[in-house]
Amino acid sequence: MSALAGTGALVRLALRRDRVRLPVWVIAVVGLLMSSVVSVTSLYGSTAEREAYAGAVGDNPVAVMMGGPGAGLPSLGGIVVFEVAIVGYVAVGLMSLLLVVRHTRAEEEAGRTELLRAAVVGRWAGPGAALVVAGAANAGIGLGVGAGLVATGLPAAGSAALAASFVVFGLVMATVGLVAAQLTEHSRGASGIAAAALAVFFVLRAAGDIGGGTLSWTSPMGWALAVRPFAGARWAVLLLPLAAAAVLTAAALALLDRRDVGAGLVAARPGRATASGGLAGPLGLAWRQHRAALLGWGIGMFLLGAAYGSVGESVEELVSQNDALAEFVAGSGTDLVDTFFAVATSMTALVVTGFALQVAVRMRGEETAGRLEPLLGTAVSRGRWLAVHLLVAVAGSTVLLALGGLGTGLLHATLTADPGQVGRLTVAALVWAPAAWALTGVAAALFGLLPRAVGAVWALLAAAAFLLLLGRTVQLPDWAVGLSPFEHVPQLPSEAVSAPPLLALTAVALALAGAGLLGFRRRDIG
Amino acid sequence: MAFPIEVSDLRKSFGSTRALDGLDLAVARGEVHGFLGPNGSGKSTTIRVLLGLLRPDGGSATLLGGDPWRNAVDLHRRLAYVPGDVTLWPNLTGGEAIDLLGRLRGGLDRRRRDDLLERFDLDPRKKSRSYSKGNRQKVALVAALASDVELLLLDEPTSGLDPLMEAEFQACVLAAKAAGRTVLLSSHILAEVESLCDRVSIIRLGRTVQSGTLAELRHLTRTSMSVETVRPVPELAELPGVHDLVSGDGRVRFDVDSAALDDVVRHLSGAGVRALTSTPPTLEELFLRHYGESVPEPETAR
Numbered sequence: 001m002s003a004l005a006g007t008g009a010l011v012r013l014a015l016r017r018d019r020v021r022l023p024v025w026v027i028a029v030v031g032l033l034m035s036s037v038v039s040v041t042s043l044y045g046s047t048a049e050r051e052a053y054a055g056a057v058g059d060n061p062v063a064v065m066m067g068g069p070g071a072g073l074p075s076l077g078g079i080v081v082f083e084v085a086i087v088g089y090v091a092v093g094l095m096s097l098l099l100v101v102r103h104t105r106a107e108e109e110a111g112r113t114e115l116l117r118a119a120v121v122g123r124w125a126g127p128g129a130a131l132v133v134a135g136a137a138n139a140g141i142g143l144g145v146g147a148g149l150v151a152t153g154l155p156a157a158g159s160a161a162l163a164a165s166f167v168v169f170g171l172v173m174a175t176v177g178l179v180a181a182q183l184t185e186h187s188r189g190a191s192g193i194a195a196a197a198l199a200v201f202f203v204l205r206a207a208g209d210i211g212g213g214t215l216s217w218t219s220p221m222g223w224a225l226a227v228r229p230f231a232g233a234r235w236a237v238l239l240l241p242l243a244a245a246a247v248l249t250a251a252a253l254a255l256l257d258r259r260d261v262g263a264g265l266v267a268a269r270p271g272r273a274t275a276s277g278g279l280a281g282p283l284g285l286a287w288r289q290h291r292a293a294l295l296g297w298g299i300g301m302f303l304l305g306a307a308y309g310s311v312g313e314s315v316e317e318l319v320s321q322n323d324a325l326a327e328f329v330a331g332s333g334t335d336l337v338d339t340f341f342a343v344a345t346s347m348t349a350l351v352v353t354g355f356a357l358q359v360a361v362r363m364r365g366e367e368t369a370g371r372l373e374p375l376l377g378t379a380v381s382r383g384r385w386l387a388v389h390l391l392v393a394v395a396g397s398t399v400l401l402a403l404g405g406l407g408t409g410l411l412h413a414t415l416t417a418d419p420g421q422v423g424r425l426t427v428a429a430l431v432w433a434p435a436a437w438a439l440t441g442v443a444a445a446l447f448g449l450l451p452r453a454v455g456a457v458w459a460l461l462a463a464a465a466f467l468l469l470l471g472r473t474v475q476l477p478d479w480a481v482g483l484s485p486f487e488h489v490p491q492l493p494s495e496a497v498s499a500p501p502l503l504a505l506t507a508v509a510l511a512l513a514g515a516g517l518l519g520f521r522r523r524d525i526g
Numbered sequence: 527m528a529f530p531i532e533v534s535d536l537r538k539s540f541g542s543t544r545a546l547d548g549l550d551l552a553v554a555r556g557e558v559h560g561f562l563g564p565n566g567s568g569k570s571t572t573i574r575v576l577l578g579l580l581r582p583d584g585g586s587a588t589l590l591g592g593d594p595w596r597n598a599v600d601l602h603r604r605l606a607y608v609p610g611d612v613t614l615w616p617n618l619t620g621g622e623a624i625d626l627l628g629r630l631r632g633g634l635d636r637r638r639r640d641d642l643l644e645r646f647d648l649d650p651r652k653k654s655r656s657y658s659k660g661n662r663q664k665v666a667l668v669a670a671l672a673s674d675v676e677l678l679l680l681d682e683p684t685s686g687l688d689p690l691m692e693a694e695f696q697a698c699v700l701a702a703k704a705a706g707r708t709v710l711l712s713s714h715i716l717a718e719v720e721s722l723c724d725r726v727s728i729i730r731l732g733r734t735v736q737s738g739t740l741a742e743l744r745h746l747t748r749t750s751m752s753v754e755t756v757r758p759v760p761e762l763a764e765l766p767g768v769h770d771l772v773s774g775d776g777r778v779r780f781d782v783d784s785a786a787l788d789d790v791v792r793h794l795s796g797a798g799v800r801a802l803t804s805t806p807p808t809l810e811e812l813f814l815r816h817y818g819e820s821v822p823e824p825e826t827a828r
């Protein structure tokens with residue numbers, strides 16, 4: 001097929017470019033998953049411990065949201081699936097979509113695809129190579145996790161099924177990334193669309209699992225869990241995500257065949273001949289550069305929050321139906337609905353921090369693309385330029401948190417006919433802002449002092465997510481869990497507000513930003 | 527401030543790469559100064575130091591009487607810069623990018639902007655991402671030339687322009703000069719430098735190898751001569767300043783150092799000159815001579 005001519009060469013090129021990135025992804029994801037598997041297997045060695053675990057989480061909607069339907073509980077394999085599967089799907093999903101967008105739309109945007117397509121390289125070679133590379137990375141993770149699970153003594157069939165579910169989910173997200181890459185001219189936009197799809201898959205599955213399971217069948221993440229690895233693995237279910245991947249690939253290629261190199265689906269229109277009054281300074285430019293992303297994120301966060309808000313009601317129902325649980329909740333003095341919202345909001349906070357970091361890391365992108373140089377060649381000072389971008393990151397993430405909380409609050413207030421919930425849940429979301437600011441501060445400090453290493457903030461966000469989601473599960477010492485800024489945020493609404501940690505986080509953020517500013521004013525540009 | 531740009535013994539390394547190795551440069555007020563050198567010789571690095579984007583390792587650089595690193599922002603109100611490789615904001619139109627850059631410098635002349643757009647035949651309503659290299663360069667040029675500034679720093683500004691636009695560009699630079707502006711023009715196009723520049727600095731491997739007016743530089747080079755004489759010219763090859771002599775069918779061809787020209791012509795006339803053609807050195811020969819050789823010790827002809 002001539003459309004695929006040159007795929008082999010492009011695969012080798014991609015492997016050469018990602019010779020560090022790919023092993024890091026594979027090792028990080030396998031390491032992340034295996035570290036929790038090992039701690040789970042050591043924690044729940046006895047049947048009594050496993051029964052107790054299953055009893056505690058099986059009907060707990062918060063746990064179900066984060067863990068899945070709990071097929072296979074209380075076997076050890078079932079507990080492993082409950083603890084690691086969803087984190088694993090999110091990790092392989094992000095890896096796959098980012099890899100594919102990186103090797104398709106990002107290349108196209110940079111103009112390199114044009115150079116390659118002028119050689120003996122077919123139209124489908126680029127997407128083909130990207131899928132091969134993403135497939136290889138997923139296969140590596142599947143093999144690593146599968147071998148690791150068997151090595152810890154879990155049944156081979158279940159281990160293979162869980163590993164296979166990671167691989168096929170990764171493939172689905174790779175093809176989602178490929179479709180997204182056809183829609184927009186910008187790689188950032190494509191990654192955003194694909195990541196939004198991942199979030200939707202998560203929410204549909206969470207809502208479905210809490211509400212009895214039907215809705216979960218609309219989500220590829222639900223299909224992956226429906227394989228039921230250690231509960232009589234249903235191998236045939238794997239065909240569902242594979243078929244979806246095939247359909248998505250066909251859709252992406254059909255779109256690709258209908259568009260020009262470099263173009264998105266919407267044709268470019270002539271724009272303004274002169275700049276509007278708002279485009280007058282660095283702030284106007286930064287706003288212009290980020291406003292579309294902010295709008296997209298804003299809609300996404302509001303919907304995510306609304307999804308949580310709509311589920312909160314069923315948590316309440318579930319609790320009231322379950323006498324034992326209702327008694328437990330009444331006895332412990334904590335409100336399960338509030339706990340649910342606290343956990344849900346912490347997820348939103350992790351995602352929103354991604355926006356803040358994207359803005360901060362973009363500073364380095366602007367610099368290496370050569371767009372900072374002409375700006376600093378004008379009467380714009382380095383400090384002003386940096387401050388403006390940090391302002392967008394900080395204010396933008398705060399607004400996004402508020403929108404997420406507002407979404408949750410509006411839905412929950414409507415369902416419970418309690419208007420007070422709107423303000424209460426919005427505040428519960430806003431308390432996470434200082435944690436997002438602190439990581440933004442780290443990005444600023446890196447940008448000023450170690451510009452080449454700015455991308456490392458993504459690893460820090462991943463580490464913070466790991467500590468927040470699994471730190472307690474793998475029984476890390478308190479000081480280690482405390483390294484994450486998210487750990488210090490009072491978990492409203494189930495906990496009370498407490499100002500000192502929030503002020504401390506804000507101070508840390510300011511200090512880091514200051515360090516970044518000092519470094520940036522001293523270093524070479526470019 | 528007779529010299530808007532004064533650079534002496536400037537040094538800058540990137541890791542193990544020595545980009546500037548004792549570079550000297552003086553640009554006088556109101557002149558168009560050509561900045562010549564092969565790829566990688568340090569032209570852009572020098573300009574970036576002058577803009578306060580890079581911090582030099584040693585030597586001194588003065589821009590418009592100030593310190594380019596410490597007074598960057600204030601100095602930048604008084605200059606405009608066109609980078610060698612113009613990258614624009616993909617989602618802004620060319621017109622928006624021009625206005626933005628102008629406003630960031632403290633305003634630009636609307637009438638001049640529109641006039642320049644017409645002269646350079648640039649559609650300001652197109653998104654920057656759809657511009658070719660030449661059109662991106664035009665955006666930066668219009669933004670720079672429409673600004674009311676004392677100094678223009680132009681880093682290979684015409685490498686993507688077609689000959690028609692090149693002519694417009696030269697007219698604009700001459701107009702800027704007539705308006706009293708100072709221009710530092712780094713360029714590869716020698717014809718452009720020859721027709722625009724009052725003085726030229728030639729650099730190589732991060733050092734200035736020659737600097738002066740075009741006439742002065744010519745003086746340092748050789749004229750090619752071809753002469754037909756009545757009688758054979760005795761001992762021509764032995765004369766100081768005569769190089770690469772070839773003779774045959776009653777003609778001699780040789781190169782002669784400009785300084786020895788007078789002696790050689792006097793010597794020739796003794797043999798009865800029948801025909802004589804002489805070719806003055808072009809900048810290109812000058813350039814090639816410098817870059818063909820091994821690194822010469824810096825000479826100055828200021």
Ligand SMILES: Nc1ncnc2c1ncn2[C@@H]1O[C@H](COP(=O)(O)OP(=O)(O)O)[C@@H](O)[C@H]1O
Binds near residue numbers: 567569571572
């Ligand atoms: N940011 C940088 N990092 C490393 N090396 C650089 C950097 N900028 C320039 N150089 C090197 O410095 C030398 C001079 O480059 P440059 O000033 O761009 O030359 P020119 O503009 O004359 O072509 C080259 O060898 C180039 O590779």
Ligand SMILES: [Mg+2]
Binds near residue numbers: 569571610
């Ligand atoms: Mg250069």
